Amino acid sequence: AQQKYAVLRDLPAQARCGTTVSLHMNAGLMADLPSLEGSGAEGVGLFRTELQFLVRSKVPRREELAALYSRVMDAAGGRRVVFRTLDIGSDKVLPYMKPQDEPNPAMGWRAIRVGLEKPGVLRMQLQALIRAAKGRPLTVMFPFVAQASEFVAARRQLDQAMHYEGQMGRPLPASVEVGAMLETPSLAFASRDFFETVDFISIGGNDLKQFFFAADRENERVRRRYDTLSVAFLSFLRLIVERCAEAGTRLSFCGEDAGRPIEAVAFAALGLRTLSMRPASIGPVKSLIRQVDLGGARAVIEAAIERGEDSVRPFLMEYLRTQR
Numbered sequence: 096a097q098q099k100y101a102v103l104r105d106l107p108a109q110a111r112c113g114t115t116v117s118l119h120m121n122a123g124l125m126a127d128l129p130s131l132e133g134s135g136a137e138g139v140g141l142f143r144t145e146l147q148f149l150v151r152s153k154v155p156r157r158e159e160l161a162a163l164y165s166r167v168m169d170a171a172g173g174r175r176v177v178f179r180t181l182d183i184g185s186d187k188v189l190p191y192m193k194p195q196d197e198p199n200p201a202m203g204w205r206a207i208r209v210g211l212e213k214p215g216v217l218r219m220q221l222q223a224l225i226r227a228a229k230g231r232p233l234t235v236m237f238p239f240v241a242q243a244s245e246f247v248a249a250r251r252q253l254d255q256a257m258h259y260e261g262q263m264g265r266p267l268p269a270s271v272e273v274g275a276m277l278e279t280p281s282l283a284f285a286s287r288d289f290f291e292t293v294d295f296i297s298i299g300g301n302d303l304k305q306f307f308f309a310a311d312r313e314n315e316r317v318r319r320r321y322d323t324l325s326v327a328f329l330s331f332l333r334l335i336v337e338r339c340a341e342a343g344t345r346l347s348f349c350g351e352d353a354g355r356p357i358e359a360v361a362f363a364a365l366g367l368r369t370l371s372m373r374p375a376s377i378g379p380v381k382s383l384i385r386q387v388d389l390g391g392a393r394a395v396i397e398a399a400i401e402r403g404e405d406s407v408r409p410f411l412m413e414y415l416r417t418q419r
């Protein structure tokens with residue numbers, strides 16, 4: 096099977112209707128980077144920076160991080176890398192952090208909430224990213240943004256770090272793009288102004304789905320109960336696509352579902368043009384997208400929504416069978 100996908104490596108994920116979807120990979124360690132070549136990913140759509148913090152026994156130093164981020168950019172060889180700032184708390188607890196005794200850590204003090212209230216580590220991380228990027232483009236994304244003001248405050252931290260580095264006479268990145276992860280339903284209803292302010296939005300489907308259905312992603316008993324291709328969830332994704340389109344905001348999807356071929360086709364049919372997934376999923380996703388007419392898939396989805404079905408899945412699968 097790997098061989099079957101190898102021949103697709105340098106071909107675009109171009110659907111039969113002519114639309115091309117951009118496929119990127121998720122990463123979190125230096126060791127993941129060689130997969131860029133093998134998988135044919137166009138870039139790293141999600142670099143989870145917390146892994147570097149999790150494998151250490153104390154907070155890494157700024158220079159250590161800067162060196163690491165610089166090596167990641169070197170390894171990407173000019174391809175875009177989206178660095179997501181620390182997403183700790185919830186399922187990711189740092190060994191050197193005082194454990195927070197929270198009844199619901201996934202909905203608790205995590206990610207950008209920690210970054211804004213205890214900004215020391217976030218600032219250090221942003222400085223490290225700026226130093227690593229010197230003269231190259233830098234792309235940063237903030238996790239778990241639930242309302243616009245959190246993005247504005249986080250972005251201010253980045254602007255201040257840029258200003259500081261500039262004053263110190265250090266070379267700055269060639270360009271800076273700043274995005275927000277949409278992982279809580281609330282952010283889909285942020286103001287038009289918010290959508291125009293962010294450089295891009297990336298849907299963190301793992302978290303978004305758990306909050307949309309109130310089904311814990313860590314709980315085996317409930318986590319598979321609700322379908323990503325349910326009419327409810329796809330209607331919600333359609334709304335997010337529309338809000339981004341209205342504001343001219345670039346949108347991507349970087350949760351695990353982007354790596355499932357049928358889900359990926361549904362997302363592309365709804366208008367998502369950038370998907371980020373584990374490297375091994377790129378071949379299978381590309382292979383299916385290349386066999387499909389996205390307009391046809393869209394019509395099947397719209398019709399199922401219109402009829403008030405529970406899930407689009409059986410209808411989309413039937414449609415895909417007729418296409419191959």
Ligand code: PEP
Nearest residue numbers: 299300301302349350351
């Ligand atoms: C997500 O929530 O979909 C996501 C990509 O982030 P993580 O899985 O690291 O929470």
Ligand code: MG
Nearest residue numbers: 278299301302
């Ligand atoms: Mg998440």
